Amino acid sequence: MSDLSFEQMLEESLKTIHNGEVVEGVVIDVKEDEIILNIGYKADGIITRNEYTNESNADLRELVHVNDKMEAKVLKVNDGDGQVLLTYKRLMAEKGNKRLEEAFNTQEVLKAPVAQVLTGGLSVVVDEARVFIPASLVSDTYEKNLEKYAGQEIEFVITEFNPRRRRIIGDRKQLLIARKAEMQRALFERIAVGDVVEGTVKNVTDFGAFIDLGGADGLLHISEMSWGHVENPKKVFKVGDQLTVLIKDINGDKIALSLKFEDQNPWLTAGEKYAAGNIVQGRVARMTDFGAFVELEPGVDALLHVSQISHNHVDKPSDILSVGQIIEAKVVDFNGADKKISLSMKALETAAPAAPAAPAAEEPAAGPETAGEA
Numbered sequence: 001m002s003d004l005s006f007e008q009m010l011e012e013s014l015k016t017i018h019n020g021e022v023v024e025g026v027v028i029d030v031k032e033d034e035i036i037l038n039i040g041y042k043a044d045g046i047i048t049r050n051e052y053t054n055e056s057n058a059d060l061r062e063l064v065h066v067n068d069k070m071e072a073k074v075l076k077v078n079d080g081d082g083q084v085l086l087t088y089k090r091l092m093a094e095k096g097n098k099r100l101e102e103a104f105n106t107q108e109v110l111k112a113p114v115a116q117v118l119t120g121g122l123s124v125v126v127d128e129a130r131v132f133i134p135a136s137l138v139s140d141t142y143e144k145n146l147e148k149y150a151g152q153e154i155e156f157v158i159t160e161f162n163p164r165r166r167r168i169i170g171d172r173k174q175l176l177i178a179r180k181a182e183m184q185r186a187l188f189e190r191i192a193v194g195d196v197v198e199g200t201v202k203n204v205t206d207f208g209a210f211i212d213l214g215g216a217d218g219l220l221h222i223s224e225m226s227w228g229h230v231e232n233p234k235k236v237f238k239v240g241d242q243l244t245v246l247i248k249d250i251n252g253d254k255i256a257l258s259l260k261f262e263d264q265n266p267w268l269t270a271g272e273k274y275a276a277g278n279i280v281q282g283r284v285a286r287m288t289d290f291g292a293f294v295e296l297e298p299g300v301d302a303l304l305h306v307s308q309i310s311h312n313h314v315d316k317p318s319d320i321l322s323v324g325q326i327i328e329a330k331v332v333d334f335n336g337a338d339k340k341i342s343l344s345m346k347a348l349e350t351a352a353p354a355a356p357a358a359p360a361a362e363e364p365a366a367g368p369e370t371a372g373e374a
Helices: 006-013 089-106 173-190 368-373
Strands: 022-031 034-038 045-048 069-076 084-087 110-118 121-126 129-134 153-162 167-171 196-204 208-212 217-221 242-251 254-258 279-287 291-297 300-305 326-335 340-344
Touching (some): 045 069, 069 089, 084 089, 089 121, 089 129, 089 153, 121 153, 129 153, 153 173, 167 173, 217 242, 279 300, 300 326
Parallel strands (some): 045 084, 129 167, 300 340
Antiparallel strands (some): 022 034, 022 069, 034 045, 110 121, 110 153, 121 129, 153 167, 196 208, 196 242, 208 217, 242 254, 279 326, 291 300, 326 340
16 A cells, blocks of 8 residues: 555656646636646646737636636746746747748748737738748738738748747738739730720829729820810829720730710711801810810810901901800811811901092083193
8 A cells, every 4th residue: 555645646646747848728717817727737727818819908707718728838836825927928939930941941921900000011910930031021012001910811932931039021012913813914915906995094193094904004094085185184083083994005015085975076076067068166275376275065176267267357366256255157078088177257257348449530621721632
């Protein structure tokens, strides 16, 4: 019969543990800031909130429940109160580091939520292991404000792995560049000059608008925005507008777009509407010294020569007309081949009455001198 007491035999039957060892236990109690584990040792294991999560205000009762099984790492076999101090967070970070090392070696694409927006970039967490993504590697375009990424799940690759120096760097930019290159390749394979495609206005400038076609941007020049005259593209389009555009030209990686669809060309029906002899209305669009250009409809302008403004003498069109004024005139010539139309306001005026002829000089009556000469 053994001379050992029951307590001694019980103690010997329990396993021994050491600092740094990974143990498995069952949750026997959860408090707001503390988890108590039965780890099969003579003392229970304790995981404080700081050793479970990085969230300083987390309520552990919402995260862990009695009878949950979990692994933890031994920090101290005796914390001074006869209990075993454990860490869950650091164990997960170690496992996360192994996961990141594998991803670094294989260049695996990882996905994780942004845990923190920092001054110089973003911090993401993979299995409790932190990865820093510098601002320069967050996007393929300049990002002035990174706050929009807070809480967002993003993809990245590990480009530098040095846990000893706590330097684990992620890169999202190269994924975006590669993805755009693939989308661009696919876009150029399926489009051709003359195609009609859908796009989104990405940027508007004084000379045109850049349209995102889903893989590449195309330029919609101001001259191709309408059959009529467009003075300021920013008054016509705004970022985010959806457009149906015509691919006018492809030159290398440059795409020229147009909204001037041939079936909507106003000159297709101009010959009937503006035939010589027709009386038309139009808006004075611009003036020169020799005449005024009148917009009959968007894309169709006609010339009102200064000599055709009035029967009365007109030095220059601006003496009589103003830009924006609506006038009525008669078409005196239509040239569809050259897209030229000539107008006359004078033709609609009643001709000015002719000046009365000067009276003829009376012949002098025959006088004595005349008679004598005769």
